[in-house]
Amino acid sequence: MIRTVSTPRKHPPERRRPGTVSIRDVALRAGVSIATVSRAVNRIPTVDSELASRVWKAIDEVGYLPNTQARALVSGRSRLLGLIVSEITNPFFPELVQEFETLATSQGYEVLIGSTNYDPARTESLMRRLLQRNVDGVAVMTFGVEEDLVKKLVEREFPLVFVDAGPNLPNIHVLKVDYGEGIRQGVQHLAALGHRSIAFISGPLAQRSPKVRLDAFLKSMDELGIHVPAEHQVEGTHTMEGGITAMEQLLALDKLPTAVMCSNDMTAIGALHALYRTPLKVPQDISIVGFDDIHLAQFMLPPLTTVQMSCRSLAVAAIEALRAGIEPDHPKARQKEWLISTRLVVRQSSTFPRGSLPAMSHSAQQRHGPAR
Amino acid sequence: MIRTVSTPRKHPPERRRPGTVSIRDVALRAGVSIATVSRAVNRIPTVDSELASRVWKAIDEVGYLPNTQARALVSGRSRLLGLIVSEITNPFFPELVQEFETLATSQGYEVLIGSTNYDPARTESLMRRLLQRNVDGVAVMTFGVEEDLVKKLVEREFPLVFVDAGPNLPNIHVLKVDYGEGIRQGVQHLAALGHRSIAFISGPLAQRSPKVRLDAFLKSMDELGIHVPAEHQVEGTHTMEGGITAMEQLLALDKLPTAVMCSNDMTAIGALHALYRTPLKVPQDISIVGFDDIHLAQFMLPPLTTVQMSCRSLAVAAIEALRAGIEPDHPKARQKEWLISTRLVVRQSSTFPRGSLPAMSHSAQQRHGPAR
DNA sequence: ATGAAAGCGCTAACAC
DNA sequence: GTGTTAGCGCTTTCAT
Numbered sequence: 001m002i003r004t005v006s007t008p009r010k011h012p013p014e015r016r017r018p019g020t021v022s023i024r025d026v027a028l029r030a031g032v033s034i035a036t037v038s039r040a041v042n043r044i045p046t047v048d049s050e051l052a053s054r055v056w057k058a059i060d061e062v063g064y065l066p067n068t069q070a071r072a073l074v075s076g077r078s079r080l081l082g083l084i085v086s087e088i089t090n091p092f093f094p095e096l097v098q099e100f101e102t103l104a105t106s107q108g109y110e111v112l113i114g115s116t117n118y119d120p121a122r123t124e125s126l127m128r129r130l131l132q133r134n135v136d137g138v139a140v141m142t143f144g145v146e147e148d149l150v151k152k153l154v155e156r157e158f159p160l161v162f163v164d165a166g167p168n169l170p171n172i173h174v175l176k177v178d179y180g181e182g183i184r185q186g187v188q189h190l191a192a193l194g195h196r197s198i199a200f201i202s203g204p205l206a207q208r209s210p211k212v213r214l215d216a217f218l219k220s221m222d223e224l225g226i227h228v229p230a231e232h233q234v235e236g237t238h239t240m241e242g243g244i245t246a247m248e249q250l251l252a253l254d255k256l257p258t259a260v261m262c263s264n265d266m267t268a269i270g271a272l273h274a275l276y277r278t279p280l281k282v283p284q285d286i287s288i289v290g291f292d293d294i295h296l297a298q299f300m301l302p303p304l305t306t307v308q309m310s311c312r313s314l315a316v317a318a319i320e321a322l323r324a325g326i327e328p329d330h331p332k333a334r335q336k337e338w339l340i341s342t343r344l345v346v347r348q349s350s351t352f353p354r355g356s357l358p359a360m361s362h363s364a365q366q367r368h369g370p371a372r
Numbered sequence: 373m374i375r376t377v378s379t380p381r382k383h384p385p386e387r388r389r390p391g392t393v394s395i396r397d398v399a400l401r402a403g404v405s406i407a408t409v410s411r412a413v414n415r416i417p418t419v420d421s422e423l424a425s426r427v428w429k430a431i432d433e434v435g436y437l438p439n440t441q442a443r444a445l446v447s448g449r450s451r452l453l454g455l456i457v458s459e460i461t462n463p464f465f466p467e468l469v470q471e472f473e474t475l476a477t478s479q480g481y482e483v484l485i486g487s488t489n490y491d492p493a494r495t496e497s498l499m500r501r502l503l504q505r506n507v508d509g510v511a512v513m514t515f516g517v518e519e520d521l522v523k524k525l526v527e528r529e530f531p532l533v534f535v536d537a538g539p540n541l542p543n544i545h546v547l548k549v550d551y552g553e554g555i556r557q558g559v560q561h562l563a564a565l566g567h568r569s570i571a572f573i574s575g576p577l578a579q580r581s582p583k584v585r586l587d588a589f590l591k592s593m594d595e596l597g598i599h600v601p602a603e604h605q606v607e608g609t610h611t612m613e614g615g616i617t618a619m620e621q622l623l624a625l626d627k628l629p630t631a632v633m634c635s636n637d638m639t640a641i642g643a644l645h646a647l648y649r650t651p652l653k654v655p656q657d658i659s660i661v662g663f664d665d666i667h668l669a670q671f672m673l674p675p676l677t678t679v680q681m682s683c684r685s686l687a688v689a690a691i692e693a694l695r696a697g698i699e700p701d702h703p704k705a706r707q708k709e710w711l712i713s714t715r716l717v718v719r720q721s722s723t724f725p726r727g728s729l730p731a732m733s734h735s736a737q738q739r740h741g742p743a744r
Numbered sequence: 745a746t747g748a749a750a751g752c753g754c755t756a757a758c759a760c
Numbered sequence: 761g762t763g764t765t766a767g768c769g770c771t772t773t774c775a776t
Contacts, residue, residue, distance in 0.1 A: 019527065019528030019529070019530070020528075022752090022753055022754085023753060023754065024753080032762080032763085033762065033763045033764075034753090034754080034755095034763090034764095035755085035756085035762070035763060035764075035765090036761090036762060036763075038754065038755060038756085039755095039761090039762085042755085046761060046762090047761075047762085048761060048762085051761085051762085063524070065500065065503055065504045066504060066753085066754075067445075067504065067506060067752090067753050067754070068501075068504045068505050068506065069441045069444050069445050069450065069505070069506050069752090069753080069754090070445055070752075070753035070754040070755090070768090071753080071754060071755075072441050072754095072768090073439075073441050073442055073445055073752090073753080073754075073755095073767095073768045073769065073770090074753085074754050074755045074756080074767075074768045075754085075755070075756095075768085076768075078441065088466045088469055088470050088473075089463075089466045089467055089470055089667065091461075091463065091466075093466070094460045094461045094463075094465070094466045095461055097460055097485075098460050098461055098487060101460075101485070101486070101487065105486075105498075105501075110484060110501060110505060111484075111485070112482060112483075112484065113469075113473070113483070113485050114473070114477075115470060115473065126477075128437065129440075129477075129482060131437055132437045132438060132439065132440045133440045133441070133482060134439060134440065134441050152435070155391065156391030156392075157391070158391070240668075240671055244671075270671075273671055273673065276673050295461065296612075299612055299616075299642075299645055301645065301648050394768090394769055394770085395769060395770065396769080404746080404747085405746065405747045405748075406747090406748095406769090406770080406771095407746070407747060407748080407749095407771085407772080408745090408746060408747075410770065410771060410772085411745095411746090411771090411772095414771080418745060418746090419745075419746090420745060420746085423745085423746085438769085438770075439768090439769050439770070441768090441769080441770090442752090442768075442769035442770040442771090443769080443770060443771075444752090444770095445751095445752045445753065445754090445768090445769080445770075445771095446751075446752050446769080446770050446771045446772080447752085447770085447771070448752075
């Protein structure tokens with residue numbers, strides 16, 4: 001072996017955690033080179049089977065675990081995915097996180113999760129940290145990411161997926177949730193039951209997704225030629241508290257709407273709770289429709305009619321889109337838009353408006369009957 | 373420079389993502405060595421200030437972000453913390469995750485989260501993956517981790533924190549939640565109101581924490597000399613569904629208990645929902661007490677009386693314990709147990725048992741009055 | 745104060 | 761088929 005002339009180091013720093021085992025220990029034990037160990041571990045077929053089994057035996061004996069960081073360093077791929085959500089405590093997100101994590105894991109990726117808590121500064125530092133960790137891609141399930149940063153990343157062709165059109169940039173991977181269709185179904189469901197006075201409790205309108213949902217609602221109402229007075233559009237916060245407050249605002253109105261559509265389920269749940277405190281009954285006096293179909297929705301009293309946005313398909317699409325961006329010859333490498341469909345789930349929080357009850361068939365009676 | 377004789381590589385593989393900037397680019401741009409850049413970045417005070425500012429300027433110009441993986445590789449510390457929870461969709465955990473993440477982040481750590489879904493195989497693979505990722509320590513907020521694995525890690529002095537005595541091993545960092553005190557307070561609250569027939573809906577008893585909670589309940593009852601008949605101990609699942617089912621079991625009994633204490637809030641919420649479907653009123657006909665004090669608890673109808681276990685203190689203690697294990701000269705490096713206190717939060721789901729109502733003072737009337 | 749270079753654990757090109 | 765070695769990006773020693 002030819003060495004450089006520099007004198008050997010005097011105090012080789014002992015940085016390894018005691019008990020940590022490296023590829024060299026395995027090689028030594030198995031009496032092969034580290035390259036052979038590496039090949040065996042990576043299941044390169046050309047390795048002699050006798051050697052391979054010696055290697056595996058040694059691996060077992062010394063308790064070797066390949067160091068992912070080192071692998072990442074040399075391969076340039078970390079097999080880490082970033083997942084940015086706005087608020088992990090909002091019940092919609094854990095369900096998404098769970099799906100995302102399960103899928104990622106099964107495909108050999110790990111997930112680094114961050115919640116932004118709607119704080120742009122936090123979002124940016126989060127993004128930076130994810131990049132420093134060399135994540136292979138990031139799914140951004142929130143808003144308020146600075147356009148500048150995103151633009152830079154897009155230029156570097158860094159794999160990035162947004163839900164609902166993210167920043168208005170070309171060449172971005174976007175999961176387009178079909179709010180139009182989902183919310184239209186909700187509106188039409190209510191309209192079909194005879195509602196004409198339908199209020200909408202939105203999310204925080206400074207954010208894109210809540211805005212899109214509100215627009216979808218207004219458009220659906222417009223299609224039916226129903227006017228929505230300003231006082232029937234209340235801004236919530238996509239939280240239970242927001243739903244309570246917003247519903248209280250509606251309750252203070254001279255003329256109550258006969259139905260309320262909510263921008264997400266937590267808002268709808270808040271609305272239900274505000275109503276529990278009044279003599280009004282859901283759905284007999286007022287119908288409530290949510291959006292998301294979180295797990296909790298079916299356990300509400302009455303069980304919540306809502307528009308389902310499948311976490312599963314969201315997660316599947318997000319990961320597929322990310323991998324398409326990561327792996328150069330992924331079949332869908334050029335696809336930029338991924339459509340997420342939604343569907344109405346009719347439960348018992350919606351029925352005919354009081355007074356406009358049509359001659360009731362027995363089945364309708366059952367279907368939309370009182371829940372308690 | 374003295375080089376070895378080997379011929380130069382023919383196809384230096386291009387693994388770097390286009391746009392990625394390394395320390396060398398900065399050094400080149402600033403006209404200094406990479407060592408100087410490294411020193412500047414790490415704010416080593418001996419760097420000449422003129423050079424340092426040149427370096428920072430270059431960093432800014434090329435958009436350099438230090439690669440954490442490489443740093444971790446050389447320093448032996450990844451500044452990554454593993455957080456294992458049983459089920460991210462259980463509302464208690466997101467609150468914990470949020471606290472944990474915020475704290476970790478503010479201390480320069482990133483968090484790798486995994487949910488086990490109560491699957492031991494999944495737990496083990498998760499643990500292995502965390503180790504491969506070189507996490508500096510792992511907080512295990514769940515159960516069913518194989519003793520063997522844990523034992524190995526403990527031998528290697530790998531920083532590990534468990535909630536509630538984890539495996540029965542010496543020298544393990546444990547967050548001891550003071551169930552005894554919390555549950556005793558709950559029981560005494562009910563007993564003080566006059567309840568003598570108190571049922572308990574436990575969590576899955578195969579797990580340690582639910583078991584400990586049940587034992588604490590039985591002990592508290594025993595202290596008061598109250599016998600708990602077998603049919604008043606129902607096993608739930610720590611989920612809403614489990615609470616519903618368990619409550620239905622209790623409702624089928626000839627003689628109903630006058631109060632039900634639940635092993636966690638989700639169970640209590642399930643119990644409330646099962647009761648909503650009956651003519652029984654909470655708390656007039658039956659009192660319900662939960663455990664955890666999740667965010668949702670205060671929004672129940674009636675707002676849930678529960679024992680608060682603070683996520684914040686849990687997260688604080690977990691991180692402090694981990695850092696104590698990670699950093700050799702941490703002040704609390706030798707501390708093994710961390711006590712987490714709990715406290716009763718009286719809301720409106722508990723009152724006097726029907727019939728045993730003492731001559732009621734006006735204030736008691738208000739305090740424990742009907743919630744709707 | 746600064747730079748050269750060793751080396752963290754691993755993969756992959758190359759030589760044999 | 762197997763071994764040797766360069767090098768991923770960085771920190772840290774050692775020499776200057």
